[in-house]
Amino acid sequence: MSYNYIELISLVLLAIGCFFILSGSLGLIKLPDVFSRIHAAGLIDTLGSGFIVLALIVYSGFSLLSLKLLLIPLFLIFTSPVTGHAIALFAHESGYKPKGKNKK
Amino acid sequence: MAKLNKDSLKILSFITYFIILFVFWFILSGYLKSLLLFFGLVSVLFVFWMSYRAKALEEDSLPLKIILRLPFYWIWLFKEIFKSGITTTALIWNGKYSPQLISVKASQKNRTGIANYANAITLTPGTVTIEVDKKTFLVHALSKKLSEDLQTDDMNKVITDLDK
Numbered sequence: 001m002s003y004n005y006i007e008l009i010s011l012v013l014l015a016i017g018c019f020f021i022l023s024g025s026l027g028l029i030k031l032p033d034v035f036s037r038i039h040a041a042g043l044i045d046t047l048g049s050g051f052i053v054l055a056l057i058v059y060s061g062f063s064l065l066s067l068k069l070l071l072i073p074l075f076l077i078f079t080s081p082v083t084g085h086a087i088a089l090f091a092h093e094s095g096y097k098p099k100g101k102n103k104k
Numbered sequence: 105m106a107k108l109n110k111d112s113l114k115i116l117s118f119i120t121y122f123i124i125l126f127v128f129w130f131i132l133s134g135y136l137k138s139l140l141l142f143f144g145l146v147s148v149l150f151v152f153w154m155s156y157r158a159k160a161l162e163e164d165s166l167p168l169k170i171i172l173r174l175p176f177y178w179i180w181l182f183k184e185i186f187k188s189g190i191t192t193t194a195l196i197w198n199g200k201y202s203p204q205l206i207s208v209k210a211s212q213k214n215r216t217g218i219a220n221y222a223n224a225i226t227l228t229p230g231t232v233t234i235e236v237d238k239k240t241f242l243v244h245a246l247s248k249k250l251s252e253d254l255q256t257d258d259m260n261k262v263i264t265d266l267d268k
Contacts (some may be wrong), residue, residue, distance in 0.1 A: 020193065027196040035232060035244040036203050039192055043229045047163045047189040050182070071131065077181070079224035081233075088234045088244065098203055098244055 010059040017051030024048060034091045035098045038084050039044060045080035118152075121161065125151055137216065170266050177266055184259065185228050188250060192230040195247055205234075206251045208241045211264050221263045225254065 027040025050073050057066040098100055129144045155161055170177075195201045208225070212218045222233040222241060230250040235242040245251035 015173065020189065023193045023196050027192075030196065030199070032203070034200065035234070036246060038232050038244075039230050039246045040196060041191055042226070042232070043192055043196075046185050046227060046229060050185075064131065067131045074178075077178075077227055078223070081223040084226050085222070085233055085234075088232050092234045092242075098205060 006058060007062075010055040013051050013055035013058060017048050017055060020044065020051060021048035021098060033099045034096060038088055042080065042084055043077060046083075049076055118161065121155075122148065122152060131214060173266055175263070180262065181224060181227070184224075188228040188230045188253070191250060192246060195230070199241050201246050202248060203243055204248065206243050206245060206255065208243050208254055209260075210241060211260055212267065213264075214267070217263060217267050220266070224259055224263060228259075237254055 024040045024042075024044035027043065028037050031037050031040055053069050053072050057069050060069070061067060123147045126144065132173045133140070134142070134145065134218050135141065141183065197259055210218050210221050212221055217241070218236065222236055225233045225241065225243060230246040231254055233241050234244055243251070245254065
């Protein structure tokens with residue numbers, strides 16, 4: 001048996017992360033307007049990167065390196081909403097109307 | 105902590121900020137030689153001085169009270185992200201999305217809390233804060249279920265409690 005459990009777990013986590021990134025990319029193409037597409041990009045930012053970093057932490061074992069890896073999602077939870085919000089606000093200010101039902 | 109007066113609270117927050125910066129430096133470098141630790145100390149002091157000059161060390165931007173609750177809040181936040189992430193993924197694959205705009209009220213008292221709440225809404229997949237107008241957010245949600253989840257006000261309460 002050439003695989004051990006740690007490799008197997010990180011492989012599964014990597015696969016889950018890849019699945020979320022695939023779904024996000026699909027959503028970027030498939031969804032109807034700017035605002036909806038931001039949701040798909042948010043999926044990549046949070047769950048895609050989160051699971052891949054988790055897989056890398058499991059793979060490398062606990063050391064200083066895993067603390068460094070943990071800093072990546074920590075920075076992403078501060079920066080990625082700002083970019084998403086900036087795009088949404090700019091689209092809104094320039095008069096772009098979202099598709100679908102609008103109740104204010 | 106409530107008994108402390110304003111000055112000692114300020115010094116306490118300075119010390120906390122200093123420790124956070126130094127721990128951050130150590131995580132990124134990982135050196136234990138005394139000369140390099142000294143260089144780290146110098147760079148941390150430099151960053152500290154710069155943030156002091158930029159007035160980034162005011163009470164509002166470094167709320168000491170919430171630091172201990174922050175890890176638990178992050179764990180809760182990741183759970184929320186995971187739940188709504190699965191909903192959003194399902195919506196993308198089965199195509200049953202119905203985008204809508206809703207307005208959400210925020211009950212946080214200071215600016216940090218409001219920014220935190222707006223960020224948390226944007227961070228959970230399927231909901232994006234478009235505009236912040238004092239205490240009401242204009243939020244774009246990908247489906248009816250996601251917007252109803254937001255209107256149950258759970259997230260608002262958790263983030264308001266964070267600052268108590």
